[in-house]
Amino acid sequence: xxxxxxxxxxxxxxxxxxxxxxxxxxxxxxxxxxxxxxxxxxxxxxxxxxxxxxxxxxxxxxxxxxxxxxxxxxxxxxxxxxxxxxxxxxxxxxxxxxxxxxxxxxxxxxxxxxxxxxxxxxxxxxxxxxxxxxxxxxxxxxxxxxxxxxxxxxxxxxxxxxxxxxxxxxxxxxxxxxxxxxxxxxxxxxxxxxxxxxxxxxxxxxxxxxxxxxxxxxxxxxxxxxxxxxxxxxxxxxxxxxxxxxxxxxxxxxxxxxxxxxxxxxxxxxxxxxxxxxxxxxxxxxxxxxxxxxxxxxxxxxxxxxxxxxxxxxxxxxxxxxxxxxxxxxxxxxxxxxxxxxxxxxxxxxxxxxxxxxxxxxxxxxxxxxxxxxxxxxxxxxxxxxxxxxxxxxxxxxxxxxxxxxxxxxxxxxxxxxxxxxxxxxxxxxxxxxxxxxxxxxxxxxxxxxxxxxxxxxxxxxxxxxxxxxxxxxxxxxxxxxxxxxxxxxxxxxxxxxxxxxxxxxxxxxxxxxxxxxxxxxxxxxxxxxxxxxxxxxxxxxxxxxxxxxxxxxxxxxxxxxxxxxxxxxxxxxxxxxxxxxxxxxxxxxxxxxxxxxxxxxxxxxxxxxxxxxxxxxxxxxxxxxxxxxxxxxxxxxxxxxxxxxxxxxxxxxxxxxxxxxxxxxxxxxxxxxxxxxxxxxxxxxxxxxxxxxxxxxxxxxxxxxxxxxxxxxxxxxxxxxxxxxxxxxxxxxxxxxxxxxxxxxxxxxxxxxxxxxxxxxxxxxxxxxxxxxxxxxxxxxxxxxxxxxxxxxxxxxxxxxxxxxxxxxxxxxxxxxxxxxxxxxxxxxxxxxxxxxxxxxxxxxxxxxxxxxxxxxxxxxxxxxxxxxxxxxx
Ligand code: HT7
Ligand code: ZN
Numbered sequence: 001x002x003x004x005x006x007x008x009x010x011x012x013x014x015x016x017x018x019x020x021x022x023x024x025x026x027x028x029x030x031x032x033x034x035x036x037x038x039x040x041x042x043x044x045x046x047x048x049x050x051x052x053x054x055x056x057x058x059x060x061x062x063x064x065x066x067x068x069x070x071x072x073x074x075x076x077x078x079x080x081x082x083x084x085x086x087x088x089x090x091x092x093x094x095x096x097x098x099x100x101x102x103x104x105x106x107x108x109x110x111x112x113x114x115x116x117x118x119x120x121x122x123x124x125x126x127x128x129x130x131x132x133x134x135x136x137x138x139x140x141x142x143x144x145x146x147x148x149x150x151x152x153x154x155x156x157x158x159x160x161x162x163x164x165x166x167x168x169x170x171x172x173x174x175x176x177x178x179x180x181x182x183x184x185x186x187x188x189x190x191x192x193x194x195x196x197x198x199x200x201x202x203x204x205x206x207x208x209x210x211x212x213x214x215x216x217x218x219x220x221x222x223x224x225x226x227x228x229x230x231x232x233x234x235x236x237x238x239x240x241x242x243x244x245x246x247x248x249x250x251x252x253x254x255x256x257x258x259x260x261x262x263x264x265x266x267x268x269x270x271x272x273x274x275x276x277x278x279x280x281x282x283x284x285x286x287x288x289x290x291x292x293x294x295x296x297x298x299x300x301x302x303x304x305x306x307x308x309x310x311x312x313x314x315x316x317x318x319x320x321x322x323x324x325x326x327x328x329x330x331x332x333x334x335x336x337x338x339x340x341x342x343x344x345x346x347x348x349x350x351x352x353x354x355x356x357x358x359x360x361x362x363x364x365x366x367x368x369x370x371x372x373x374x375x376x377x378x379x380x381x382x383x384x385x386x387x388x389x390x391x392x393x394x395x396x397x398x399x400x401x402x403x404x405x406x407x408x409x410x411x412x413x414x415x416x417x418x419x420x421x422x423x424x425x426x427x428x429x430x431x432x433x434x435x436x437x438x439x440x441x442x443x444x445x446x447x448x449x450x451x452x453x454x455x456x457x458x459x460x461x462x463x464x465x466x467x468x469x470x471x472x473x474x475x476x477x478x479x480x481x482x483x484x485x486x487x488x489x490x491x492x493x494x495x496x497x498x499x500x501x502x503x504x505x506x507x508x509x510x511x512x513x514x515x516x517x518x519x520x521x522x523x524x525x526x527x528x529x530x531x532x533x534x535x536x537x538x539x540x541x542x543x544x545x546x547x548x549x550x551x552x553x554x555x556x557x558x559x560x561x562x563x564x565x566x567x568x569x570x571x572x573x574x575x576x577x578x579x580x581x582x583x584x585x586x587x588x589x590x591x592x593x594x595x596x597x598x599x600x601x602x603x604x605x606x607x608x609x610x611x612x613x614x615x616x617x618x619x620x621x622x623x624x625x626x627x628x629x630x631x632x633x634x635x636x637x638x639x640x641x642x643x644x645x646x647x648x649x650x651x652x653x654x655x656x657x658x659x660x661x662x663x664x665x666x667x668x669x670x671x672x673x674x675x676x677x678x679x680x681x682x683x684x685x686x687x688x689x690x691x692x693x694x695x696x697x698x699x700x701x702x703x704x705x706x707x708x709x710x711x712x713x714x715x716x717x718x719x720x721x722x723x724x725x726x727x728x729x730x731x732x733x734x735x736x737x738x739x740x741x742x743x744x745x746x747x748x749x750x751x752x753x754x755x756x757x758x759x760x761x762x763x764x765x766x767x768x769x770x771x772x773x774x775x776x777x778x779x780x781x782x783x784x785x786x787x788x789x790x791x792x793x794x795x796x797x798x799x800x801x802x803x804x805x806x807x808x809x810x811x812x813x814x815x816x817x818x819x820x821x822x823x824x825x826x827x828x829x830x831x832x833x834x835x836x837x838x839x840x841x842x843x844x845x846x847x848x849x850x851x852x853x854x855x856x857x858x859x860x861x862x863x864x865x866x867x868x869x870x871x872x873x874x875x
Pocket of ligand 1: 123262263265266378
């Protein structure tokens with residue numbers, strides 16, 4: 001297939017003013033009747049063409065007249081109709097087969113035939129699997145939906161919009177109608193039907209609307225929905241306070257399913273969630289998962305304005321809603337929890353997922369210029385880097401300016417489909433600033449490298465910072481433009497105090513933090529009245545998504561690690577020092593950098609009264625993927641071993657006694673697990689301390705871990721202990737695993753963790769472990785969470801396990817991709833991205849990976865989704 005290109009965009013020749021759907025639901029066969037009121041654009045005289053895929057056409061009529069075979073043509077996923085005019089009404093009736101649909105796109109069955117329920121997933125192009133329609137985001141229509149089904153089998157019938165009647169039908173059937181007053185694109189349509197329970201609460205919006213908030217799930221987990229309901233209410237209040245945006249329907253439904261391709265979906269008035277991001281209870285969920293539930297609930301809710309009320313003109317603009325909504329969620333989570341910890345978590349995620357994407361054959365701009373399979377573009381670049389771009393612009397405008405800009409954006413585009421240009425124009429116009437320079441960030445792939453060099457002139461008391469930028473070529477884009485890079489900075493003296501900043505040409509002030517913007521390839525910034533050679537704290541709060549290159553000495557990094565008041569940069573100094581330590585570590589002999597890293601952290605460990613969670617993060621070196629990202633030839637086994645050695649040095653430097661004492665103090669807090677920040681922080685540090693202890697006194701640490709496992713009152717402590725025992729192949733691991741397997745046999749989300757933990761066993765043993773787990777009766781490729789918990793965890797998050805020296809894991813995973821592809825192409829394609837970066841592996845692994853990929857791409861009958869990813873990865 002040829003690619004779809006941004007430059008070919010044309011407004012729709014045909015749009016739909018209103019759609020009336022009548023859906024007779026059944027598990028094996030569902031009939032969908034639709035009535036479209038059409039509008040045509042007089043300037044584009046083309047026949048009416050509607051998208052429709054895999055639909056069995058049962059009836060078709062135009063303006064009340066049944067169409068004959070010569071009046072229309074249905075082939076190649078398009079229904080073409082002759083004779084339609086502006087104002088025409090098209091009626092179609094089609095049959096679809098939900099139970100046979102394993103792709104989890106369109107209308108499908110979640111769970112078993114006997115007990116499961118029916119639901120839809122329409123983003124990006126799922127609606128065409130349900131009914132004929134111009135399935136593109138710039139066609140916004142008013143929806144009236146009537147659902148009909150057997151009352152006993154489907155007692156609950158839901159669709160997006162306000163309820164508009166319900167009642168009984170003959171033969172034990174019933175109906176329910178929903179009218180959505182807000183025009184919406186087809187990707188936001190949703191329905192749910194089945195036996196579900198709910199919890200609910202009334203909510204009064206800031207603009208005076210009574211809204212019923214209802215969370216639905218299968219009966220056995222309804223008690224685990226309370227945390228999500230609280231999180232929803234917090235999100236709604238926050239959006240009212242921070243952006244002046246209120247909810248706009250009488251009822252807001254949220255539904256949990258175990259069968260879902262992604263995290264959740266923001267369908268108008270009927271959000272659907274992967275149960276992993278909705279259910280939360282202390283026995284099943286870790287602290288991190290509680291925060292993830294809060295974040296995803298907020299993200300989907302925030303889409304109601306950024307995505308739904310203002311939607312995307314086309315899928316190239318995907319980051320308009322996703323980058324912006326990720327940013328809004330990050331602001332919300334920072335407000336609800338610890339802001340520096342949230343920033344650390346988000347930047348670590350960006351570096352782990354987006355930086356490698358941007359540095360390899362899958363690199364693409366935040367707004368791609370072309371795509372083949374849109375589902376392959378729900379990437380870390382569109383989401384995470386997209387959010388960083390919004391953050392840069394928001395930083396440029398300041399809090400009030402950004403709010404002014406967002407108000408204008410909503411005012412101009414409410415009820416319409418917009419572009420990234422529209423977004424930047426609204427933000428700029430509201431503040432009389434030209435933001436068009438930021439557009440280059442959206443159209444250019446690759447992570448810029450920001451090189452910084454400082455020179456101090458003692459006689460003039462001047463400090464000159466020279467900044468330059470370089471973005472390496474990415475596939476198909478060799479020439480890179482300079483980008484506007486905001487660099488937030490402070491200067492520290494050698495006693496660890498921040499110095500007042502006075503840029504050449506500016507009046508003297510007392511501000512100790514500034515943002516300078518590098519707009520050209522190279523620029524010099526001269527600071528006056530600097531009394532001594534400073535240590536710069538650069539890119540504070542990670543003010544731009546770049547790789548900073550500054551030739552810090554270990555002592556300078558140690559100084560920032562000890563004194564920087566920007567929590568993020570304090571952590572960052574530790575990460576940079578760990579990178580230096582890693583690069584200079586020699587067998588049996590500590591480098592200066594490694595000693596500096598260990599000394600600085602040991603000092604913080606014993607003396608500093610810092611937050612336990614920040615300390616836990618400081619004590620954690622960058623991950624194996626981040627280390628690999630900086631190397632031109634990657635040997636994952638060596639990286640794993642070297643990272644272990646560094647941590648061993650750190651544990652030795654802190655000492656067994658100090659580790660043990662800290663662990664005991666942290667473990668003394670017993671009782672029901674509390675969710676407050678301090679309790680969570682304590683558990684986070686306890687886990688880290690135990691991991692370090694295991695390096696210097698394995699036997700004692702394993703005994704403590706086994707006891708922690710047995711005594712744990714919540715999943716955070718239990719899983720931390722289990723994970724330590726399993727990853728280190730401790731003698732106590734087998735019995736803990738057996739216990740966990742049995743205790744959580746009926747809890748799919750907990751069982752996912754059981755698979756996941758074992759898929760993380762480092763090194764050569766991992767492959768056998770994974771193969772063995774495939775024969776567990778609970779393992780299935782049909783459920784995305786389960787497939788991800790074993791194969792995804794192994795291939796994407798266990799580099800030393802997946803990249804075995806003999807390359808045996810590559811054909812194994814390739815074979816699973818083929819099997820998965822036959823069931824669910826979206827999930828197969830996503831999993832295949834684990835091969836990204838194979839070109840930089842050392843020669844033996846590289847050739848094994850290439851062989852597996854070349855064999856894979858030649859397999860007959862691969863989906864367009866998987867072929868595209870494998871083809872691109874191979875380039
Ligand atoms: N907007 C959604 C993205 C999405 C999706 C969700 C579920 C299944 C398939 C999907 N394809 C795309 C989720 C979000 O970003 O909020
Ligand atoms: Zn989203």
